[in-house]
Amino acid sequence: MRSFFRTVGARGLAAGAACAALSGLLLLPADVAESADHLDPPTRTDAGFDTTPDIPADIADVFAWHSNGTTKIAMTFAGPVATTAPTYYDRDVLYKINVSTQAPGTSPEFVIKFRFGKGQGPNDWGVRIEGLPGVTGTLEGPVETTLTANGVKARVGLYDEPFFFDLIGFRETRSFGTIRIRNDRNFFDGQNDTALVLEIPDTNLGTIGSNLDVWGQTLRFGGNL
Amino acid sequence: MRAPSFSLRRAAMIFATPLALTALLAACGDSGSGSQVVVPAPLPSGTGTATPTPTPTAVSYNVDNCFTQTVQGQTGVTATLQSQIIPDTLKLDITRSTRFPNGRHPADPVVDILLAELFLDMTVTGQGPNTFANIPLNPPTNDKPFSLTFPFLATPNGSPAVASGTGSGFNFRTDADSAYVSVDRMGNPAIATALVGSSTKNSYNDATPADDATNNKYLAEYKNELHKFFDLIGDDLTNLGLKICARTS
Numbered sequence: 381m382r383s384f385f386r387t388v389g390a391r392g393l394a395a396g397a398a399c400a401a402l403s404g405l406l407l408l409p410a411d412v413a414e415s416a417d418h419l420d421p422p423t424r425t426d427a428g429f430d431t432t433p434d435i436p437a438d439i440a441d442v443f444a445w446h447s448n449g450t451t452k453i454a455m456t457f458a459g460p461v462a463t464t465a466p467t468y469y470d471r472d473v474l475y476k477i478n479v480s481t482q483a484p485g486t487s488p489e490f491v492i493k494f495r496f497g498k499g500q501g502p503n504d505w506g507v508r509i510e511g512l513p514g515v516t517g518t519l520e521g522p523v524e525t526t527l528t529a530n531g532v533k534a535r536v537g538l539y540d541e542p543f544f545f546d547l548i549g550f551r552e553t554r555s556f557g558t559i560r561i562r563n564d565r566n567f568f569d570g571q572n573d574t575a576l577v578l579e580i581p582d583t584n585l586g587t588i589g590s591n592l593d594v595w596g597q598t599l600r601f602g603g604n605l
Numbered sequence: 606m607r608a609p610s611f612s613l614r615r616a617a618m619i620f621a622t623p624l625a626l627t628a629l630l631a632a633c634g635d636s637g638s639g640s641q642v643v644v645p646a647p648l649p650s651g652t653g654t655a656t657p658t659p660t661p662t663a664v665s666y667n668v669d670n671c672f673t674q675t676v677q678g679q680t681g682v683t684a685t686l687q688s689q690i691i692p693d694t695l696k697l698d699i700t701r702s703t704r705f706p707n708g709r710h711p712a713d714p715v716v717d718i719l720l721a722e723l724f725l726d727m728t729v730t731g732q733g734p735n736t737f738a739n740i741p742l743n744p745p746t747n748d749k750p751f752s753l754t755f756p757f758l759a760t761p762n763g764s765p766a767v768a769s770g771t772g773s774g775f776n777f778r779t780d781a782d783s784a785y786v787s788v789d790r791m792g793n794p795a796i797a798t799a800l801v802g803s804s805t806k807n808s809y810n811d812a813t814p815a816d817d818a819t820n821n822k823y824l825a826e827y828k829n830e831l832h833k834f835f836d837l838i839g840d841d842l843t844n845l846g847l848k849i850c851a852r853t854s
Binding site (some may be wrong): 415416417420421422423424425434437438441442443444445446447450451452454455456462463464465466467469470471473474478480481484485486495496497498499500501503505506507508520522523524525526533537538539540541542544545546553555562563564565566568569570571572575577579582588590591592593594595596597598599600601602603605 | 695716756762785789790795796
């Protein structure tokens with residue numbers, strides 16, 4: 381394989397110019413591609429802008445994918461955090477995963493609600509889930525366990541942060557004006573998130589139009605911190 | 606702005622040699638050592654160094670085409686960036702395989718895909734949603750593999766504090782939704798962080814997809830923020846031989 385430098389150099393584009401161009405690509409304003417949704421909105425969830433950041437209510441990512449007759453949905457929050465961080469289950473936060481199966485995609489056929497509650501033991505936390513497709517009533521049990529009802533699987537727990545992006549390189553590039561981004565360095569490496577994970581059989585969702593629309597939302601009891 | 610220094614055909618050749626571009630990225634770096642770096646705990650974004658003011662450019666960009674051009678990988682023959690992000694929901698056609706922007710699997714390189722969607726002309730042979738992901742520009746995979754079976758996400762790092770996984774009689778709130786106040790919302794990755802300006806962030810997160818769709822409420826905001834990015838890097842992308850989706854004058 382011919383090297384990039386020989387290929388391009390023979391055509392008049394110096395490697396330095398290419399570096400400058402790629403550097404420019406990375407010299408984006410502060411928020412572009414800085415995260416999926418971590419620490420946003422900053423004045424509510426980012427300690428750099430808020431003296432009382434609402435870490436438990438900070439959505440990090442929303443995922444939705446399909447295979448083998450089931451739709452999988454995951455929403456991560458309270459992250460990324462170091463491995464020494466405490467747990468972030470908060471009785472005052474309401475989590476919603478909205479799923480629209482029919483047009484318009486702005487009106488959810490299913491609003492799946494998650495609430496956390498403290499148990500009797502010092503480290504016992506439970507989750508109560510309402511609105512699961514195909515499930516009558518609520519599904520309730522300890523976090524860090526897989527709960528099932530009518531084919532639906534649900535679990536809340538601590539996981540490896542699933543997002544990957546060279547944020548360090550991005551910020552260094554901004555600071556020093558020299559390209560530092562690397563495709564072998566993941567800022568989110570080695571950190572954790574809390575996540576809600578669902579697996580829902582197609583039959584539980586009923587008739588689906590052209591596509592599913594999925595979005596997450598967090599709300600805090602009594603107002604923002 | 607100068608004219609592209611080499612042809613789009615050559616650009617296509619470049620993106621056909623991902624290892625070569627990976628080498629370029631390493632060469633552009635400080636040490637080029639290629640070693641994995643252990644990063645510290647995340648810093649709040651507000652503690653970062655302020656973004657330099659973009660160098661003024663004589664080129665004027667019109668980003669309308671970036672939102673209306675057909676984007677591969679979505680549902681519908683007229684799928685566009687605009688239809689992907691308005692309303693700001695993840696859209697998943699379950700009859701097709703999942704890869705962002707058709708839904709989002711945890712393994713999808715969404716940052717590189719989204720950068721391509723925001724900046725590149727999708728009508729050019731050799732350019733598409735995966736142009737940057739094919740290099741790759743950012744790390745292409747997660748640090749830990751995802752599981753094929755429930756719950757899919759990887760186990761936590763280290764020996765962190767975790768809940769017991771046992772217990773009963775949990776004390777849940779039963780208050781009505783009206784007793785809660787919105788904090789955050791998310792559909793597509795990075796849209797709220799990349800295409801919504803600081804002064805609009807709280808109201809954006811308090812809004813709903815129905816609000817998004819009403820007269821394309823945030824389209825002007827998206828365009829305004831994307832325009833800023835083109836002012837900063839549009840000529841760099843062009844000089845790299847890429848055809849951008851924005852139109853210049």
